[in-house]
Amino acid sequence: MRRFTGTLLVLPGALWLLVLFFVPLGYVAVYSVATNVDFAVVSFGFDLSNFRQALDTPGLVASTIRAATYALSATLIALVIAYPLAYFIARRGGHYKNFLIVLIMLPFFSSYLIRVFAWVTLLRGEGVVNTALTGLGVLKEPIGFLGTPFAVIIVLAYDYLPFMVLPLYVALERLDPALLEASKDLGATKSVTFAKVTWPLAMPGVVAGLLLVFVPALGDFVTAELVGGVRTQVVGQVVYRQFLSFQNYPLGSALAFLLMGISLLAALLITRILGRESF
Amino acid sequence: MPRDRDGNELNLLIQRPGARIGRRQAMRVAALLGAAGALDACSGDTSTGGQSQSATTLDTPEEKVLNFYNWSDYIDEKTIPNFQKQNGIKVNYDNYSSNEDLLSKMRAGRTQYDIIVPTNWFVPTYLRLDLLQPIRMDLVPNAKNLDPTFVKADYDPEGKYTIPWQWGTTGLGYNTTKVPGGELDSWKSLYEPDAGLSGKISMLREVTDVIASTLIYLGKDPNSTDPADMKAVQDTVRELKPKLKKFTSDTYIDELTANETWLAQGWSGDVFQAADENDKVTYVIPKEGSLQWADVMCVPKTAPHPKNAAKFMNYVLDPKIAAQISAYVSYGTPVTAAKQLIPKEQLDDPSIYPPSSIKLHIVTLSGPKIQTWQTAFDGILSS
Numbered sequence: 001m002r003r004f005t006g007t008l009l010v011l012p013g014a015l016w017l018l019v020l021f022f023v024p025l026g027y028v029a030v031y032s033v034a035t036n037v038d039f040a041v042v043s044f045g046f047d048l049s050n051f052r053q054a055l056d057t058p059g060l061v062a063s064t065i066r067a068a069t070y071a072l073s074a075t076l077i078a079l080v081i082a083y084p085l086a087y088f089i090a091r092r093g094g095h096y097k098n099f100l101i102v103l104i105m106l107p108f109f110s111s112y113l114i115r116v117f118a119w120v121t122l123l124r125g126e127g128v129v130n131t132a133l134t135g136l137g138v139l140k141e142p143i144g145f146l147g148t149p150f151a152v153i154i155v156l157a158y159d160y161l162p163f164m165v166l167p168l169y170v171a172l173e174r175l176d177p178a179l180l181e182a183s184k185d186l187g188a189t190k191s192v193t194f195a196k197v198t199w200p201l202a203m204p205g206v207v208a209g210l211l212l213v214f215v216p217a218l219g220d221f222v223t224a225e226l227v228g229g230v231r232t233q234v235v236g237q238v239v240y241r242q243f244l245s246f247q248n249y250p251l252g253s254a255l256a257f258l259l260m261g262i263s264l265l266a267a268l269l270i271t272r273i274l275g276r277e278s279f
Numbered sequence: 280m281p282r283d284r285d286g287n288e289l290n291l292l293i294q295r296p297g298a299r300i301g302r303r304q305a306m307r308v309a310a311l312l313g314a315a316g317a318l319d320a321c322s323g324d325t326s327t328g329g330q331s332q333s334a335t336t337l338d339t340p341e342e343k344v345l346n347f348y349n350w351s352d353y354i355d356e357k358t359i360p361n362f363q364k365q366n367g368i369k370v371n372y373d374n375y376s377s378n379e380d381l382l383s384k385m386r387a388g389r390t391q392y393d394i395i396v397p398t399n400w401f402v403p404t405y406l407r408l409d410l411l412q413p414i415r416m417d418l419v420p421n422a423k424n425l426d427p428t429f430v431k432a433d434y435d436p437e438g439k440y441t442i443p444w445q446w447g448t449t450g451l452g453y454n455t456t457k458v459p460g461g462e463l464d465s466w467k468s469l470y471e472p473d474a475g476l477s478g479k480i481s482m483l484r485e486v487t488d489v490i491a492s493t494l495i496y497l498g499k500d501p502n503s504t505d506p507a508d509m510k511a512v513q514d515t516v517r518e519l520k521p522k523l524k525k526f527t528s529d530t531y532i533d534e535l536t537a538n539e540t541w542l543a544q545g546w547s548g549d550v551f552q553a554a555d556e557n558d559k560v561t562y563v564i565p566k567e568g569s570l571q572w573a574d575v576m577c578v579p580k581t582a583p584h585p586k587n588a589a590k591f592m593n594y595v596l597d598p599k600i601a602a603q604i605s606a607y608v609s610y611g612t613p614v615t616a617a618k619q620l621i622p623k624e625q626l627d628d629p630s631i632y633p634p635s636s637i638k639l640h641i642v643t644l645s646g647p648k649i650q651t652w653q654t655a656f657d658g659i660l661s662s
Contacts, residue, residue, distance in 0.1 A: 039649035059661030124539045229525040244379040
């Protein structure tokens with residue numbers, strides 16, 4: 001009876017995963033071994049040449065390295081900003097904790113596109129940032145932010161920041177103040193306490209945050225598409241282009257699998273290197 | 280009735296009150312959001328479309344409904360209400376923002392749409408995928424009003440599947456205060472840009488426009504698939520690439536308006552849209568010649584109301600109605616007799632109705648050309 005209840009409990013989740021994750025993934029798998037006979041014309045079968053072609057896609061390696069660099073930079077920026085923020089909310093937030101967390105989540109109430117366009121308005125040559133800086137005399141000439149890696153990284157960091165704050169907040173919130181006091185009583189300085197107590201205990205949150213930011217940022221292509229330019233092509237755009245512009249679903253699917261493999265590898269690496277002690 | 284979520288979202292973003300022209304203005308970015316949707320689109324796709332639908336017989340009465348799927352901001356405000364009043368047919372009007380969006384949706388399987396409006400160069404693909412049904416031409420007597428350029432054109436040699444909606448051109452949009460001399464009229468300005476324009480130039484992210492216009496600039500046949508020509512095209516654009524801001528088929532309108540881009544390869548009506556809001560922006564069709572394209576009305580194979588679709592097509596081919604639409608959207612009308620009803624300043628505007636001295640090419644993507652051009656284009660974008 002007990003075992004039966006357990007099965008029942010897992011059923012909705014399993015069904016959800018099956019229908020919304022594995023079935024679509026199955027479609028991608030079927031397409032990845034189909035043949036693109038002509039523009040938008042697919043013949044189903046078992047054809048592994050898409051994977052070879054995917055690996056030969058011009059610019060694939062460069063765009064993957066670029067995407068990884070952008071994602072990593074954005075993740076680190078997000079970590080540096082999110083850690084003190086999460087620490088403050090968790091330890092000093094008092095009655096306002098929940099309210100502050102809602103504030104962190106607030107940007108998600110508007111569409112991602114609108115938020116990216118807000119950045120476009122901020123960063124463009126005659127945009128808010130340049131107008132302010134030239135107006136204050138800091139800059140002589142407006143800077144062309146758009147189209148640069150800088151713009152892509154900043155907007156990525158901005159967008160995924162809440163995913164870094166939340167797990168860090170949870171980890172830091174659970175931190176038992178008694179441990180910090182014990183550390184102080186035993187003569188540890190503030191920085192030693194941080195290095196030996198706070199940081200290791202927050203590690204699960206750090207790892208979760210790194211994963212939640214790095215993996216989606218790696219596959220993100222909308223940001224590079226909108227605030228990037230010819231020099232900021234990322235691998236997500238290569239996949240996107242095969243699906244939409246070239247209507248080549250088989251090659252697009254094979255590329256998607258490659259990207260999935262890379263993301264998985266990155267995720268494993270992060271958990272292996274950083275998560276060893278904590279998991 | 281499925282709604283185009285992405286398109287709507289973008290309309291919110293981009294449509295400014297008072298702006299009225301530019302069918303493509305509504306951001307191909309929609310396609311970005313729809314990229315996940317491209318995977319949804321996987322279902323039910325077979326080698327040749329495979330959608331079977333019992334042909335509507337001559338006598339089947341149709342429900343008084345018409346589902347019209349068109350580019351955003353591509354019709355005036357009166358046409359649909361007047362058609363509804365006159366025929367008692369309820370029109371559901373939906374929008375998309377790119378040919379890729381439309382094709383992905385049609386590839387995904389049955390839709391309820393009765394009229395779609397792809398660009399001519401996509402028509403061979405729709406036919407190859409068996410996604411269209413012949414238009415009930417017996418219900419479209421006004422087809423006699425059409426400009427012969429668009430009748431039995433190479434994308435629809437038998438003249439069975441398409442009726443043109445509007446036509447336009449590919450050219451250069453530029454900021455008169457930023458380009459040297461304040462004026463330009465040649466593809467050279469794009470392909471051999473002044474140093475001061477570096478990083479302020481965009482090109483369309485569209486296979487046909489990029490390859491064909493580069494071929495024209497190089498003095499080659501704009502329909503060439505010759506490997507040497509393809510290599511020359513690739514080399515030319517690759518060399519230009521470091522000076523480009525980006526390849527974009529949508530955001531350039533906004534960027535021209537905001538003085539962020541100073542020179543953009545673009546579509547006529549789109550640039551007019553930017554010019555509406557920024558009087559420094561203007562459009563020119565390069566003197567070496569350019570591309571002319573037509574967005575054409577088609578009836579999807581699965582359309583539930585093909586007869587109503589034909590009735591609507593007949594309605595908009597009436598010279599008075601055709602003039603009303605084209606005058607509003609600032610694109611060219613395919614209805615010959617409508618021209619005399621269009622405001623003189625539009626008719627005399629060489630950027631809408633170019634003089635015959637400028638050679639315009641209608642380019643179609645069909646057969647092996649698709650693959651050749653795409654490979655070349657992919658090489659340009661990816662490298």
